Amino acid sequence: MPWDLVKLNDGRSMPSIAYGTWTLGNGQSAVDQVDQALSVGFDHVDTAQSYRNEQEAGQALKESGLARSDIFVTTKWSGQADIPTSIRNSVGNLGISYVDLYLVHSPRLAVPDIPTTWKQMEQVVKDGLAKSIGISNFNVEQMQELLNSANIKPVANQILFHPYVYAQQKPILDFASQHGIIIEAYSLLIPLTHQPGGPLDKPLSSIASRLDVSPDQVLMAWAKAKGVVVVTTSSKESRLKGYLAAGDLKLTSDDIDAIDEAGAAGARRLTAKTLLRRAAGLALLTAGALAVCSYLGIDVL
Numbered sequence: 001m002p003w004d005l006v007k008l009n010d011g012r013s014m015p016s017i018a019y020g021t022w023t024l025g026n027g028q029s030a031v032d033q034v035d036q037a038l039s040v041g042f043d044h045v046d047t048a049q050s051y052r053n054e055q056e057a058g059q060a061l062k063e064s065g066l067a068r069s070d071i072f073v074t075t076k077w078s079g080q081a082d083i084p085t086s087i088r089n090s091v092g093n094l095g096i097s098y099v100d101l102y103l104v105h106s107p108r109l110a111v112p113d114i115p116t117t118w119k120q121m122e123q124v125v126k127d128g129l130a131k132s133i134g135i136s137n138f139n140v141e142q143m144q145e146l147l148n149s150a151n152i153k154p155v156a157n158q159i160l161f162h163p164y165v166y167a168q169q170k171p172i173l174d175f176a177s178q179h180g181i182i183i184e185a186y187s188l189l190i191p192l193t194h195q196p197g198g199p200l201d202k203p204l205s206s207i208a209s210r211l212d213v214s215p216d217q218v219l220m221a222w223a224k225a226k227g228v229v230v231v232t233t234s235s236k237e238s239r240l241k242g243y244l245a246a247g248d249l250k251l252t253s254d255d256i257d258a259i260d261e262a263g264a265a266g267a268r269r270l271t272a273k274t275l276l277r278r279a280a281g282l283a284l285l286t287a288g289a290l291a292v293c294s295y296l297g298i299d300v301l
């Protein structure tokens with residue numbers, strides 16, 4: 001089994017790679033894409049109230065003929081209604097009686113506060129509508145606030161995770177690990193999809209050539225080595241097969257170090273770019289203000 005099951009802190013298990021439905025849209029094409037993912041071997045589907053395709057995911061699950069116990073379904077409370085209403089709508093849309101994992105999509109939704117929101121999440125487990133509960137996009141302070149009053153610990157925190165943000169996200173990984181919380185990585189492939197041309201390009205392509213695989217597979221193997229669960233997607237069958245096959249890849253510690261170093265270099269570059277952009281913005285603003293003052297005859301110097 002290339003991607004193993006990971007043990008959760010509530011005694012349950014979760015497949016360590018998931019197929020995500022965020023960008024699928026809806027209608028028949030979304031059903032077909034989830035169908036395709038299930039038929040190549042994905043057994044963990046990650047959806048959300050806000051993705052507006054829970055029904056399509058549910059239809060594909062039904063069509064797959066897979067037993068309910070052979071598929072792990074995650075959905076998220078995205079704040080479209082209160083938690084008790086939302087979870088009932090989600091399981092109804094998915095056509096199942098429970099989800100395996102229910103996540104708070106963002107700490108920003110936790111109104112009036114995190115403890116009150118988490119109490120409602122705990123009730124979802126008591127009502128049998130979710131087997132496990134977790135969070136998404138929570139930082140260390142928000143996780144600590146939640147744990148201070150939790151009766152049921154979150155099993156997972158789904159966060160942005162790729163080499164360019166690895167150092168930035170590391171405190172979340174360390175805190176989660178201390179508390180037995182699994183990290184799920186989304187947007188792992190951003191260095192290829194949105195930030196090509198950075199310091200990672202070279203090590204990724206040289207490791208990929210040596211192992212006769214593609215750079216996305218190298219990123220998957222890197223994430224696996226960091227002990228996180230991967231949430232990914234593609235409309236291409238060949239890519240989906242590649243993601244699953246990447247579970248068998250073995251990177252050396254030198255490979256991992258090279259990716260970590262290039263990731264850190266990319267992060268420094270992005271910080272420098274952001275600072276430059278801010279400085280340019282400030283300069284423009286100052287020039288504008290000076291021009292207005294001069295036009296109004298105000299002497300500022």
Ligand SMILES: NC(=O)C1=CN([C@@H]2O[C@H](COP(=O)(O)OP(=O)(O)OC[C@H]3O[C@@H](n4cnc5c(N)ncnc54)[C@H](O)[C@@H]3O)[C@@H](O)[C@H]2O)C=CC1
Pocket residue numbers: 019020021022023046047105136137158159185186187188189190192193214215216231232233234235236239
């Ligand atoms: N909890 C949250 O706030 C979030 C959760 N997610 C979850 O994660 C899932 C995956 O998110 P993404 O950002 O789409 O994941 P991703 O970073 O894995 O990107 C997937 C995309 O990469 C493309 N790709 C694969 N290999 C490539 C290559 N070699 N070169 C260029 N492009 C390549 C694929 O075709 C696909 O479009 C979502 O569907 C959703 O379920 C995503 C974002 C936020």
Ligand SMILES: O=CCc1c[nH]c2ccccc12
Pocket residue numbers: 022048050051078105106
């Ligand atoms: O999950 C991907 C991005 C997204 C879509 N809807 C929401 C709601 C709250 C946080 C993130 C997102």
